Amino acid sequence: MSTTAELLKGAAELFPDEVVTSAHVRHFELPAGAGRFALITLDNGFDHTKPTTFGPQSLANLNTAIDQVEAEAANGEITGVGITGKPFIFAVGADLKGVELLKKHDEALAIGKGGHDVFKRLSALAVPTFAYYNGAAMGGGVEVGLHCTYRTVSKALPAFSLPEVFLGLVPGWGGCAILPNLIGAEKAVSVIIENSLNQNRQLKGKQVFELGIADALFEGADFLEQSLIWTASVLNGSLTVERPEIDRGESWDQAVAKGRAVADSKVHGAAPAAYRALDIIEAAKDGDLQKGFDAEDQALADLIMGGELRSGIYAFNLVQKRAKRPAGAPDKSLARPVTKVGVVGAGLMASQLALLFLRRLEVPVVLTDIDQERVDKGVGYVHAEIEKLLGKGRINQDKANRLKGLVSGVLDKAAGFADADFIIEAVFEEMSVKQKVFAEVEAVAPAHAILATNTSSLSVSEMASKLQHPERVVGFHFFNPVAILPLLEIVRGEQTDDASLATAFGVAKKLKKTAVLTKDAPAFVVNRILTRFMGEIQNVIDEGTSVETAEKAIEPLGLPMSPLVLLELVGPAIGLHVSETLNRAFPERFTVSPNLKAVVEAGKRGFYVYKPENGFKPELDPEVAALLVQGDSVLTEEQVRDRVLDAVAQEIGLMLEEGVVAEAQDIDLCLITGAGWPFHLGGITPYLDREGVSERVNGKRFLAQGVASVPA
Secondary structure, eight states, X not given: OOOHHHHHHHHHHHXXXXXXXXXXXXXXXXXXXXXXXXXXXXXXSSOTTSOOOBOHHHHHHHHHHHHHHHHHHHTTOOSEEEEEESTTEEEOOBOHHHHHHOOSHHHHHHHHHHHHHHHHHHHTSSSOEEEEEXXXXXXXXXXXXXXXXEEEEETTOOOEEOOHHHHTOOOTTTHHHXXXXXXXXXXHHIIIIIHHHTTSOOBOXXXXXXXXXXXXXXXXXXXXXXXXXXXXXXXXXXXXOOOOOXXXXXXXXXXXXXXHHHHHHHHTTOOSHHHHHHHHHHHGGGOOHHHHHHHHHHHHHHHHTSHHHHHHHHHHHHHHTGGGSOTTOOOGGGOOOOOOEEEEOOSHHHHHHHHHHHHHHOSOEEEEOSSHHHHHHHHHHHHHHHHHHHHTTSSOHHHHHHHHHHEEEESOHHHHHTTOSEEEEOOOSOHHHHHHHHHHHHXXXXXXXXXXXXXXXXXHHHHHTTSSOGGGEEEEEEOSSTTTOOEEEEEEOSSOOHHHHHHHHHXXXXXXXXXXXXXXXXXXXXXXXXXXXXXXXXXXXXXXXXXXXXXXTTXXXXXXXXXXXXXXXXXXXXXXXXXXXXXXXXXXXXXXXXXXXXXXXXXXXXXXXXXXXXXXXEEEOHHHHHHOOOOSOOOOHHHHHHHHHHHHHHHHHHHHHHTSSSSHHHHHHHHHHHHOOOGGGTSSHHHHXXXXXXXXXXXXXXXXXXXXXXXX
16 A cells, blocks of 8 residues: 555656645744644645645645644644744645646546545544634635534635535545534535535635634634634633534435436536545545545546546636637737726616726727617616615725716717727627618717727628728627626727727726637627527427427537527527527528527527416416427437537637637637536537547547546
């Protein structure tokens, strides 16, 4: 059997670029006669912008620190051991860069075992152990604390989570086994499964305490000092920590069943991590922690060698890193300042845009429209949303007053836009209307002003073609709801110059949006892929396959919603309009469904009705069913899925050939941030590679082996 030190040494050799965390031990006398105490501080030597992680060498360093305090405890030299982090950071878990490099199951198993072997020594010491969650704690950072006897948490702690399931892993260093035995299965399932699958929702310090994960809660300013005073009270016996008894009966089973229902609703069985975590939680009911740790090791190794985790890490890196450095963006020094924003239109989309610009840029924002009633309604919407923020305590009264004072509406574009630096239109999606609006705006706007269009599918170059200065027109395509979806497709027209583009990227950054540069090609990225995807679903329905079969065929992808529910959200009329635009551009691949046309002409909002007596589940609307004219070609779910995925793979291949975006990575970033496609798919291209669709359709993979997959 390899020792822990040998396991970690072997793992460290595989990962030479690890940012190594030190484990410093220092000693002091506790107050109230509680004796000499050893405190281990985790620190990688960088400030809080580079959080502390656990790679193999970091685990080895912690192991060495525990060697020291173990000997001191055995010799009666200390009364307790604490563990804490550098300022603002406790520790954020395993170093995922190292996980990406693993090629073999036994290497992956060594990482799981290594973490367990080090962490569980904390609970085996001859003296009580204390974790002081002073700052951000995630994954292995949370778990190292779970192995301690007691825990305190700072009220200032901003983020605490076990995010592994979100990425395609399980909490594999004790989380699945210890947490339900500490706080009960129901709360543990909420933290491990529900929060992860709800876009990696984080807990704050107060919630960590209320859940019973921490035994005490202290202010951030003197957190460590207060934690040590509390520790002294525990050690000298003047304070006893009470924890509720864990219900190991029916409620445990109900919690696991609820977790499975949550996983089914989110990933539809398509990603294994949540189910593996629930299996371990289920088995932890008898309190046998070692059995749980062994199960965690196996699950961790299996998942590390599986495609979903590699896709999850790839997606995480896209959102965390690539999103911050958009491919193809011009030098930011070319960007011009934006001190006033104009919005053409005052409908719902325009009003949402006005609110976003107002909140993020905090500069004057002026709306215009064709009559005063619309203008007033648009400004009124912005005011009402600011009042809501005030009501929720998100902003104070001063800020609310200031923001309201910055937004105005006028009918006269000359009065509104004469000193605007950035003007965006959100009017009817019709080329002639948009060209007319831009001609009017150009006549009154200053020479340097950027003219942006929120078009979802029309040509930016054509829109700019009749202007005297087409070089300042840029596509600025937001996704609905504007406040929630991070993606912003920035479209470079044929004449758009670098300064205008750089200004657009600068604004996008201030708006806190994920900006992706796209060529001026029909429907850009997300709408082109979704329209091809939905179009193929629509085709098989038109040809004769039932709506139910066509919808169920896509469930194994684990998408956030089914295609026809998505169509409802977008609006059938908009879906039809985009399909008509793309049909004109690429008639051989994009169809206009006569059935969708009939649904739109009948004024239906979608294919489904939702009745309270059926739990608001989607049911095919009988009126829509009566409209459908179908052929007699009926496909199975598998045949439908193959057809849809083949169509998507073909379209992405063509888009990359056309240079719509720089690389396949940008397609995935767009689908994750603009359409909510799941991390376990890595967007879409890693999934198409993994399932062999890319090679079947295009004769090659989208991504090299080892990118979003296990290295060869």
